[in-house]
Amino acid sequence: MKTTLLLTLLTLASIIGASCSGQPFGNNNANTAAGGTISILGSGASFPEPVYEKWMNEYGKLNPNVRIDYQATGSGAGQKAIKENTSDFGASDDPMKDEDLKGTQVIHIPTVLGAVVLTYNLPEVKERLKLSPEAIAGIYLGNIKKWNDPKIRADNAEVNLPDTEISPVYRADSSGTTAVFTDFLSNANSEWKNKIGANKQPSWITGVGAGAKGNDGVMGQVKNIPNSIGYVEIAFAKANDLPTALIKNKSGKFVEASIENVSAAAAGSVKDMPEDLRTRITNAEGENAYPISSYTYILVNKEQPDDVKGKALVDFLWWAVHDGEKFTSDLHYAPLPDEVVKKVEEKLKTITSNGTALRQ
């Protein structure tokens, strides 16, 4: 028995030793202590990750004492992180639902705009396809089975469409991209709205198409399977030189997912933006508005537990929507319209710590 006692003591000693080296932990205020640097952690949507990384890198050069860390864990994870307080800010392409917001004091800060594009693999087709919401909904509902279906042919008279079966590819995981895509189809097509609706991870029709994980998964499948079609975020399509379809918008024009057209969609809907800034801009008004556009959001708590950290976070967001916006277009995001920046300024001014506003 003495052996055990001795070993136990040794063990305990090493545990204590080990956990001391693990100090400090537990309390959030400790984050500001380490060598005068302020550490802020964010997590969530993968769609804006390239631009957020760029921002944090640039902001870090200007403010070396502020370390902002961002991990792309997915929009759902970003919402979960801010609710469970495992991150200082969350990020999501999809605004949080009313029932998820209940009991929280999360506010939504739009940061940039992005677009979802339809990409396809039709080796013999050289022209750019034009797709109407009806055609896209029909493909993903299983009503349109072949590329030379009259509904597709009607908009592509000059294209020699093959008589082959379409293989639609969708996102199998919960994703903000899917939320934007299905929201667009719900707004533009009533059959879609009734059968599937808008969701991060909707119930796809069994037997139609196949799922893939992540933007890269969808892209990989489209690249690999002839006659397939899939939806991805524009940055992915641009980075990989995939063909993208022109989409018919509310005013009946077929438009490209250019930065100007995405901005046009935002501009066309600014007047309808609600007070809490949670909004969807799919199928927006405006002659050149690209219809599958979306804001992406950073989620922050209105009352910050730590004033130093809270101030640093608010300052960073302020910088991001002003100076940061110039980095967006290289990465294929559209900057916020000026009116929205004004609204964001107002929102940021409402963030408090101990009841005091962190930015006047």
Next chain:
Amino acid sequence: MLSALMTGLTSACAVFAIAILVLILTYIAVRGFSAINLEFLIDTPKPVGEGGGIGNAILGSVLMTVLATGIGLPIGIGGGVYLAEMGSNWFGSIVRFLADTLIGVPSIIVGIFIYTLIVLPMGRQSGLAGALSLAIIMIPIVARTTEEMIKLVPKSMREGALALGAPEWRVTWNIVMPAAASGIATGAMLAIARISGETAPLLFTALNSRFYNYFYDQPMASLTVQIYNYATGPFDVEHQMAWAATLILVGLILAINVAVRYLARRRY
């Protein structure tokens, strides 16, 4: 005739396995080498297309492995000594059985356990949570190897010492442990190699980080999670970095294995 044919078949199996090993290692070496340079080894991740490196991930992996070893090794060895010296009762059997069970538990479940136990109460992912997950994976492995190694120590050594009037704990401490030490060290090294390659338990516990992090209360980068992120990313540059980071990781793990093999040669 049949014998010769079967020998041909079985040796083909062996050749196949070795071919796979060589194929994997060659791929890692070829794809990895081209992306490795000093900047890659010491820099932190940067926005896509601007270079960057895995220095913080290497540091994070080392820090978490060290802390996990600091916690897991003493507990594992202590448990192993107990099992070998006093574990022949019902309590010992239960512990032994549960240790074996724990070795077989998928490591992702360990990650979920620590997430609920440490991350939620602490309010954030941290290097500490990551290290604890790794320690949990390590404890039963070390405990069982320690037990086996102590049992291999010849009875005569123990009996001789006891006959000379040494108390039981002194026999364990001064006679049995030194005799089993090299075996226990071997087991410990292999356990360290094992945890340094774990990814699943770190996903929800240590998360990842863009910075050099010296404190266990913050999310920490690790080579394995970084490889996972790079491998599933959309850009070719990221894939390249994944191979390079893999080269470092696999190089370290194989080095440990080969070293252990070399040191423990006489046992084989």
Next chain:
Amino acid sequence: MISAASIIFIVVGMIVMMVSNSMPTISRFGLAFLTGSEWKPADGVFGALPFIYGTIVSSLIALIISVPISLGIAIFLTEQAPKKIAAPISFMVELLAAIPSVVYGLWGIFVLAPFIRDHLGVFLETYLGWIPVVGQLFQGRLTGIGMLTGGIILALMTTPIITSVVRDILEVVPNTQREAALALGATKWETTMIVLGNAASGIAGAVVLGLGRALGETMAVTMVIGNSPQISASLFEPAYTIASVLAANFAEATDELYLSALIEMGLVLFLVTFVVNAFAKLLIMSVASGKAGAKNV
């Protein structure tokens, strides 16, 4: 004693944590959770069958490939090869086990998946795809990412484990058995068959142990299996396993029911690997009283 007790604490803690956190789905769906084939988190419909199916089928593919190969290697090492060759070969096979899971995944995405898409899959479809019933396994969209790729990666990962346990078991079969058989005029191969016969339950244990490993393997499978909760006859189609849905969706699960469903699947996986490993241990112990088997377990 405390160190030993900590092991009990960890295991019991895990079980308590998982049971209590999965109560919402256990009480709401009961056993229907395990048999439901619809997984639609958006609608609050949680059926775990596609994941159970994916886990079992991918592990079976793995075993179908890895068992004969592992047996072959183990027989070669213990019965046929001279010691000088056997030692380095068995070391190299053990190195296969040392390669981290995420590295298998990386290799799987960039090397194995394209190989299956362009060569192996095409080959299987051409030569096996026409067979009635069985052929269905090898038809469909070949993307390289799917059940077959997951199974093959698992086969590579289980081979070194099964090999080393079988090797240890064959080594403890007394040499007198071999000598007796040879003396009675058996050929070398017949002798080997006799040795194998006597070690049968231990070998079965090694296989079950490999199964336990395959069932719980996470990262490599997540990276190549396609992560789509469907039950499809084709092995080319994407599938999902319990471990990979935990890795992919645990961080995403926002509502209580979804989280509970994931943790309940974790519990199922825990219990299954628990039973499988315990069973393996019993089988192995029946042949090699303790030492040989336990060393590598």
